[in-house]
Amino acid sequence: MTGLLASSRAARLGGLAVLIGALAFALVPLVAPTYQVSIFTEILIFAVLAMAVDILAGYTGRTPLCHGAIFGVATYVTIYWHTNVSEHLVLAMAAGVVAATLVAAVFALLAIRTSGVYFLLLTLALGMIVWGVCLRWTAVTGGENGLRGSLRPGAIADHVHFYYVVFAVAAVVAFAMWRFVRSSFGLTLRGIRDSESRMRALGYNVSLHLFVAFTVSGFFAGIAGALYALFNEFASPSTVALSQSVEGLLMAVAGGIGTLFGAFIGAGVVIGLENFASLYTERWMSVLGLMFVLTMIFAPEGILGRVRDLLSRGRH
Amino acid sequence: MGGWAFHILNGLTFAALLFIVASGFTLIFGLLRIVNLAHGALYLAGGYIGYTVAATLGAGFFLGCIAAMASVALAGFVLDQGLLRFVRGFELRQVLLTLGVAFIINDMLLVVFGGDTFTMPAPAILRGAININGLFYPKYRLFVLGLGVVMFILLWLLLYKTRLGALIRAGVDDREMIEAMGINIRRIFLLTFMLGSAFAGLGGAVGGAFLTLYPSADAEILVFSLAVVIIGGCGSLVGAAVGAVMVGLLNSIGQVMFPEFAYFVIFGPMALILAFRPLGLFGRAA
Numbered sequence: 001m002t003g004l005l006a007s008s009r010a011a012r013l014g015g016l017a018v019l020i021g022a023l024a025f026a027l028v029p030l031v032a033p034t035y036q037v038s039i040f041t042e043i044l045i046f047a048v049l050a051m052a053v054d055i056l057a058g059y060t061g062r063t064p065l066c067h068g069a070i071f072g073v074a075t076y077v078t079i080y081w082h083t084n085v086s087e088h089l090v091l092a093m094a095a096g097v098v099a100a101t102l103v104a105a106v107f108a109l110l111a112i113r114t115s116g117v118y119f120l121l122l123t124l125a126l127g128m129i130v131w132g133v134c135l136r137w138t139a140v141t142g143g144e145n146g147l148r149g150s151l152r153p154g155a156i157a158d159h160v161h162f163y164y165v166v167f168a169v170a171a172v173v174a175f176a177m178w179r180f181v182r183s184s185f186g187l188t189l190r191g192i193r194d195s196e197s198r199m200r201a202l203g204y205n206v207s208l209h210l211f212v213a214f215t216v217s218g219f220f221a222g223i224a225g226a227l228y229a230l231f232n233e234f235a236s237p238s239t240v241a242l243s244q245s246v247e248g249l250l251m252a253v254a255g256g257i258g259t260l261f262g263a264f265i266g267a268g269v270v271i272g273l274e275n276f277a278s279l280y281t282e283r284w285m286s287v288l289g290l291m292f293v294l295t296m297i298f299a300p301e302g303i304l305g306r307v308r309d310l311l312s313r314g315r316h
Numbered sequence: 317m318g319g320w321a322f323h324i325l326n327g328l329t330f331a332a333l334l335f336i337v338a339s340g341f342t343l344i345f346g347l348l349r350i351v352n353l354a355h356g357a358l359y360l361a362g363g364y365i366g367y368t369v370a371a372t373l374g375a376g377f378f379l380g381c382i383a384a385m386a387s388v389a390l391a392g393f394v395l396d397q398g399l400l401r402f403v404r405g406f407e408l409r410q411v412l413l414t415l416g417v418a419f420i421i422n423d424m425l426l427v428v429f430g431g432d433t434f435t436m437p438a439p440a441i442l443r444g445a446i447n448i449n450g451l452f453y454p455k456y457r458l459f460v461l462g463l464g465v466v467m468f469i470l471l472w473l474l475l476y477k478t479r480l481g482a483l484i485r486a487g488v489d490d491r492e493m494i495e496a497m498g499i500n501i502r503r504i505f506l507l508t509f510m511l512g513s514a515f516a517g518l519g520g521a522v523g524g525a526f527l528t529l530y531p532s533a534d535a536e537i538l539v540f541s542l543a544v545v546i547i548g549g550c551g552s553l554v555g556a557a558v559g560a561v562m563v564g565l566l567n568s569i570g571q572v573m574f575p576e577f578a579y580f581v582i583f584g585p586m587a588l589i590l591a592f593r594p595l596g597l598f599g600r601a602a
Binding site: 063129 | 351353399402403406407408409411412413415416417418419420422423424426427535536538539542543545546550575580583586587590591594595
């Protein structure tokens with residue numbers, strides 16, 4: 001009984017934190033200058049990517065290293081579609097998301113039979129293949145020069161207007177993901193994370209669940225990628241590179257694996273540090289690497305994970 | 317016909333290089349259960365160091381290779397003792413930590429060596445081509461092929477025919493027992509880690525002569541090595557050899573037939589193999 005009370009109190013606390021966070025993000029453009037607004041736009045976009053990573057890493061127990069590539073596929077396809085197929089923006093973004101989802105589905109077919117380190121290695125290799133294709137398939141991807149497009153129509157050309165569009169999308173998508181991980185399907189995913197053999201014994205089709213989880217996660221990463229196409233209006237091999245996947249994973253880890261909305265904190269910390277570091281040094285890759293090393297040694301459960309740990313320890 | 321023989325030889329020599337690099341990777345994984353994603357970065361570091369010693373300092377190819385092996389083995393020592401000791405026992409954290417290390421090493425190499433392309437100078441006796449039944453083939457690449465084969469034999473002998481190899485294999489299965497026998501297993505594992513790293517360094521120096529060295533070479537060799545160990549099965553020496561031959565041949569055939577999708581040609585067979593054997597051809601469950 002006390003456990004139930006405590007968990008409902010934790011839920012209320014969590015709900016309150018989410019509300020305050022959403023309010024803070026909603027108020028950003030009123031207080032921050034233009035340049036900072038675009039940084040916050042980026043934070044929102046990458047938080048969506050980090051949440052998509054967390055669906056797999058936190059709720060399914062499979063740590064992926066290919067989500068930057070899936071994200072980037074959506075960016076590439078959105079820009080390509082807009083420049084070469086149709087000027088209709090929503091269609092272009094939809095094409096990007098569909099492409100990302102399809103890529104994720106193919107990756108899922110290959111990766112779901114593996115777990116742990118094998119899963120990580122395989123997804124890393126798969127993501128690198130996307131990078132290789134973007135680099136070499138010059139006729140379509142522009143090779144090293146990448147693809148450029150001017151996607152944002154007049155109505156959202158303004159930083160603040162665009163910010164609110166991204167904010168609205170991120171809010172809807174975050175809610176959808178939250179529903180997803182809390183649905184009965186999400187619960188079975190957590191069951192698989194904790195004990196695959198038990199779920200199998202209970203009669204669940206583990207492979208199918210993993211496939212769906214991976215594909216759904218890729219779909220959300222694709223939404224982030226399509227938004228990024230609007231934000232950046234440029235895609236190059238570095239958009240699909242390993243560093244992008246690593247950044248996405250670092251955001252999820254820093255926010256706290258298995259704390260969906262921690263992604264916003266993780267994305268804020270990583271992008272904030274990126275912008276702060278770039279004031280002093282061009283060695284962003286080193287900073288990113290160092291953050292990864294230090295996180296793994298000192299805070300593998302992430303910022304929110306730490307807080308949650310302390311809270312639950314306080315109760316006992 | 318001569319054309320195909322040429323492409324097959326290209327595939328096999330590339331396979332030999334991949335084996336040199338991937339055997340180090342798989343040795344570390346198989347015995348220590350550490351997936352060292354900094355392996356590609358160590359390859360590139362070895363290449364640059366080998367180039368510096370061989371070309372800039374003018375000490376020649378073989379000294380360059382030795383310098384590359386020694387310094388990268390030292391880097392392996394620092395990585396193992398300085399960082400990995402803090403996350404021992406957590407597989408995923410170890411992997412991600414080495415990934416962070418890879419980013420740092422690459423970035424630092426970019427600072428020191430810039431974005432230029434370097435070619436490791438081949439030794440004088442290995443320059444030029446040799447005539448095999450009317451097919452002229454570079455001597456150097458045949459040397460790499462030979463080196464790969466010799467390394468496979470030596471490693472196999474080390475692991476399966478020496479006391480040290482027996483200790484290493486026993487230590488993997490039952491660490492406490494080996495320690496109870498008064499043997500310092502940590503030191504053996506550290507040596508293995510350094511040896512595996514040294515192979516990455518050697519690969520960089522040897523590969524630097526025909527693949528050339530440039531900032532993203534580490535990622536390319538890492539993904540090829542991953543394909544090798546994923547196909548062959550992580551931790552298996554024979555698997556690394558078979559995987560390397562497959563990836564090497566597929567890559568060279570792919571480059572001839574579908575130049576823009578060379579990466580893709582490896583991916584299809586890899587998928588097929590994984591569909592039937594998720595742990596690779598020679599992999600066993602941990």
